[in-house]
Amino acid sequence: MGDDTARLVQRIGALETELAERRRADDLQHALYEIASLSATDSPQHEHYAELHAIVGRLMYAKNFIIATYDADEGMIRQQYLVDEDPNEVLEAFPFGEGISSLVIRSRLPWLMDHALFQSLVAAGEIRAPRGAVDFNSWMGAPLIAQDKVHGLIIVQSYSADVTYTQADLDLLNYVASHVAAIVARWHANIALKQANDELAASAETLRLLGDIGKDLTGSLDALAICRTMERHVGALLPMDAFGVALLSPAGDSLDYVYYIEDGVVDSDTSYPLDHPTSLAVLTFREDRELTLFNDTQLDNAPTATNIQESAPILSAVFRPLIANGRRIGVVTVQSHLADAYHERDLEVFRSATAYAAIALANADAYATAQAARAEAAQSLHDLHAAEAHLVHSEKMAALGQLIAGVAHEINTPIGAIKSSGSNISEALNSALLDLPALLAELDATDRAHFSALLKRASERTSLMTTREERSVVRDVTARLEALGLDQARHRAGLLVQLQSHADLDAMLPLLRHPAADRILDTAHGIATITTNADNINTAVDRVAKIIFALKSFSRFGGVQVWTPSDLREGLETVLTIYQNQIKHGVELVRQFEDLPPVRCLPDEINQVWTNLVHNALQAMDHKGTLTLGLRRDGDNALVSVTDTGCGMTPEVRERIFDAFFTTKPAGEGTGLGLDIVRKIIEKHGGRILVDSEVGKGSTFTVSLPIAGVG
Amino acid sequence: MEKGVLLCVDDEIIVLTALKDQLRRAFGSDFHIDVAESAEEALELLDELAGEGHKLLVIVSDWLMPGMKGDEFLIKAHERFPSVVKIMLSGQAESEAVDRARRDAALHDFMAKPWNAEALVGSITQGLKERGLGQGEL
Numbered sequence: 001m002g003d004d005t006a007r008l009v010q011r012i013g014a015l016e017t018e019l020a021e022r023r024r025a026d027d028l029q030h031a032l033y034e035i036a037s038l039s040a041t042d043s044p045q046h047e048h049y050a051e052l053h054a055i056v057g058r059l060m061y062a063k064n065f066i067i068a069t070y071d072a073d074e075g076m077i078r079q080q081y082l083v084d085e086d087p088n089e090v091l092e093a094f095p096f097g098e099g100i101s102s103l104v105i106r107s108r109l110p111w112l113m114d115h116a117l118f119q120s121l122v123a124a125g126e127i128r129a130p131r132g133a134v135d136f137n138s139w140m141g142a143p144l145i146a147q148d149k150v151h152g153l154i155i156v157q158s159y160s161a162d163v164t165y166t167q168a169d170l171d172l173l174n175y176v177a178s179h180v181a182a183i184v185a186r187w188h189a190n191i192a193l194k195q196a197n198d199e200l201a202a203s204a205e206t207l208r209l210l211g212d213i214g215k216d217l218t219g220s221l222d223a224l225a226i227c228r229t230m231e232r233h234v235g236a237l238l239p240m241d242a243f244g245v246a247l248l249s250p251a252g253d254s255l256d257y258v259y260y261i262e263d264g265v266v267d268s269d270t271s272y273p274l275d276h277p278t279s280l281a282v283l284t285f286r287e288d289r290e291l292t293l294f295n296d297t298q299l300d301n302a303p304t305a306t307n308i309q310e311s312a313p314i315l316s317a318v319f320r321p322l323i324a325n326g327r328r329i330g331v332v333t334v335q336s337h338l339a340d341a342y343h344e345r346d347l348e349v350f351r352s353a354t355a356y357a358a359i360a361l362a363n364a365d366a367y368a369t370a371q372a373a374r375a376e377a378a379q380s381l382h383d384l385h386a387a388e389a390h391l392v393h394s395e396k397m398a399a400l401g402q403l404i405a406g407v408a409h410e411i412n413t414p415i416g417a418i419k420s421s422g423s424n425i426s427e428a429l430n431s432a433l434l435d436l437p438a439l440l441a442e443l444d445a446t447d448r449a450h451f452s453a454l455l456k457r458a459s460e461r462t463s464l465m466t467t468r469e470e471r472s473v474v475r476d477v478t479a480r481l482e483a484l485g486l487d488q489a490r491h492r493a494g495l496l497v498q499l500q501s502h503a504d505l506d507a508m509l510p511l512l513r514h515p516a517a518d519r520i521l522d523t524a525h526g527i528a529t530i531t532t533n534a535d536n537i538n539t540a541v542d543r544v545a546k547i548i549f550a551l552k553s554f555s556r557f558g559g560v561q562v563w564t565p566s567d568l569r570e571g572l573e574t575v576l577t578i579y580q581n582q583i584k585h586g587v588e589l590v591r592q593f594e595d596l597p598p599v600r601c602l603p604d605e606i607n608q609v610w611t612n613l614v615h616n617a618l619q620a621m622d623h624k625g626t627l628t629l630g631l632r633r634d635g636d637n638a639l640v641s642v643t644d645t646g647c648g649m650t651p652e653v654r655e656r657i658f659d660a661f662f663t664t665k666p667a668g669e670g671t672g673l674g675l676d677i678v679r680k681i682i683e684k685h686g687g688r689i690l691v692d693s694e695v696g697k698g699s700t701f702t703v704s705l706p707i708a709g710v711g
Numbered sequence: 712m713e714k715g716v717l718l719c720v721d722d723e724i725i726v727l728t729a730l731k732d733q734l735r736r737a738f739g740s741d742f743h744i745d746v747a748e749s750a751e752e753a754l755e756l757l758d759e760l761a762g763e764g765h766k767l768l769v770i771v772s773d774w775l776m777p778g779m780k781g782d783e784f785l786i787k788a789h790e791r792f793p794s795v796v797k798i799m800l801s802g803q804a805e806s807e808a809v810d811r812a813r814r815d816a817a818l819h820d821f822m823a824k825p826w827n828a829e830a831l832v833g834s835i836t837q838g839l840k841e842r843g844l845g846q847g848e849l
Binding site for chain 1: 714723724725726727728729730732733736743745746747748752756759800802804806809821823824825826827828
């Protein structure tokens with residue numbers, strides 16, 4: 001019976017053990033399931049650690065429970081969860097070192113400690129006792145290892161003599177820890193990811209802010225507005241009690257503060273020469289480097305704004321050169337009453353803002369320069385318009401500048417008279433020289449005396465009668481001749497009046513009754529014609545002189561717009577006549593004229609072209625040299641060339657000579673309209689004008705006109 | 712019957728002097744040359760000549776004159792003497808005025824000053840021929 005009983009007890013004992021183990025296995029299974037379910041959580045909260053605690057607590061004595069994480073990069077052990085009977089135990093973070101937690105992490109093994117082991121480890125120098133004493137009865141620590149990396153540790157400990165952990169407890173803890181490790185690793189990774197994300201978001205935010213600053217700054221083209229924008233942005237991001245922007249003066253010898261504000265007070269304009277001994281802005285600019293000063297004597301020695309009473313000393317300051325397109329344009333500074341106010345991130349923000357501000361300020365400067373240039377150009381244009389308006393308004397002055405432009409036109413009348421009278425004279429001379437000897441042979445001495453007296457009277461200058469008066473006299477004389485019984489009374493009356501021999505008809509009777517009376521009167525009239533036409537020419541020349549004089553003080557353009565077949569040679573000769581005085585002293589005139597059919601043109605305008613070209617040619621050679629006029633035919637076109645041996649033109653001048661208001665002549669001498677008008681006239685005629693010029697040798701202007709015209 | 716008349720109208724005496732001798736030499740044996748210093752005077756003269764039985768054949772007129780302009784004068788003359796040969800001889804004439812004279816005064820020719828004597832004589836001769844007033848038929 002004893003044996004049976006003993007076997008039974010043993011059997012029961014075995015069963016109990018089996019049951020206990022089975023229960024423990026069930027518990028463990030359940031615990032692992034619960035732990036796995038925690039992995040659904042992305043990041044650990046206190047409640048999740050508390051749940052882990054509860055799970056472990058169901059498997060073993062875990063009245064005192066710690067979960068710590070280990071950051072190998074930082075070398076830090078951070079207790080994340082702690083429940084302890086000792087009120088002195090609180091959550092802490094400490095560097096990886098020689099403590100008991102570090103031992104677990106370093107060895108990557110679970111440890112079961114009692115006093116003896118602990119003391120021997122301390123004695124062996126493996127660990128150092130925290131706070132100098134060992135207060136626990138039994139202690140277990142298991143590393144949290146996942147993917148071959150230690151993420152932290154789990155600690156359970158007992159202060160009670162009743163509870164002493166066994167190797168089986170340690171195995172169980174280590175087994176649980178291996179599962180917890182996966183969760184903690186996941187949490188760890190999540191935390192790192194979140195931190196990275198947060199950092200990324202922060203730097204993205206910084207970038208966005210800087211981008212905004214850049215946009216704000218570079219969006220403005222006004223230096224003061226840029227300074228204020230930068231002040232606003234920098235002030236929002238960094239500690240700032242003073243802010244200033246100094247720019248290099250246009251002369252390049254000083255730094256001028258375009259903006260300085262301290263304690264909310266804006267300073268008046270302050271300027272420091274580039275050799276200023278204590279100005280920090282000048283130092284920054286001179287040495288071309290960032291200046292970072294914290295509680296430095298240089299700060300105390302630096303000059304201060306004259307009209308600002310500092311509320312407190314400036315303890316921190318950053319000065320940085322403004323550099324745009326590789327050029328130093330000034331200095332910007334931010335300052336604070338705080339000590340050590342600026343850290344690396346602040347400096348980065350400040351540097352970025354400074355870079356943007358530099359670009360913006362350089363743009364503002366370029367814009368201001370461009371604006372000034374634009375304003376100058378606008379003013380010039382305005383002046384030019386005013387000048388143009390003035391010229392157009394005072395057409396007479398423009399004409400005067402052209403001098404001769406209208407002369408050809410104005411003297412057409414007297415020239416016509418001169419030309420006709422000239423041919424009248426030559427014809428009269430011819431016939432008189434032919435007729436006179438024969439006639440004189442027919443006259444006796446008495447009649448010759450009468451004839452001589454007749455010629456004398458005829459050539460006497462008397463005051464001119466009006467045509468109306470003359471007609472009246474002729475009518476009267478006709479009646480008297482009729483009364484005398486003479487035929488051709490009217491014709492003879494006209495001749496007698498012309499010959500100024502109508503007053504004493506009785507004295508004329510011998511000749512009037514002479515058989516050769518008609519020839520006597522005609523010959524006398526022919527000879528008188530020479531005198532009257534010579535007088536006429538003188539009168540016409542006086543008239544031309546008067547017209548030229550008049551044109552010099554009051555010129556006008558006529559409105560002749562009649563397309564007429566015109567002999568270009570005549571036009572050229574007319575112009576040459578006008579310039580005769582200017583040509584004959586010192587200019588050799590060469591005519592290379594070929595025969596040309598008349599060219600259909602507006603003769604007055606075309607003559608204005610020749611006038612301009614001849615005028616310019618004479619001016620170009622200062623009225624000394626050779627003026628060559630050419631006239632030839634080129635197919636359906638007439639070519640007129642005007643060549644001088646003057647100063648010639650550079651290609652630059654040659655390109656611009658047909659522009660309105662372009663002139664090489666001193667102010668007041670030319671309007672710069674001459675060749676512009678020439679070009680317009682030639683274009684109107686469907687023609688072309690070409691220029692060939694060499695500096696020092698002279699110029700040739702060649703005008704091509706369609707002979708058939710276009711009008 | 713009296714000789715036919717060539718009338719020259721110009722406000723410039725120098726032109727009249729030159730024209731008178733020029734035309735007298737060319738036409739003096741057949742026509743009487745008369746001159747007037749204005750359109751108004753010329754219109755008076757037309758009356759006188761008609762009253763005296765002269766036949767007006769040719770008018771050579773300037774355009775730009777004080778008072779009545781050449782085109783207006785020629786148009787008035789044309790109303791009374793449609794067959795007269797009318798020539799405008801001018802150093803300054805508006806193209807509209809010339810066109811008007813061509814249309815309303817049957818202008819025979821426009822000549823610009825300075826004029827060519829032969830061209831003027833030729834134009835007059837041609838005008839007379841066209842109207843059957845040539846020298847040969849007188």
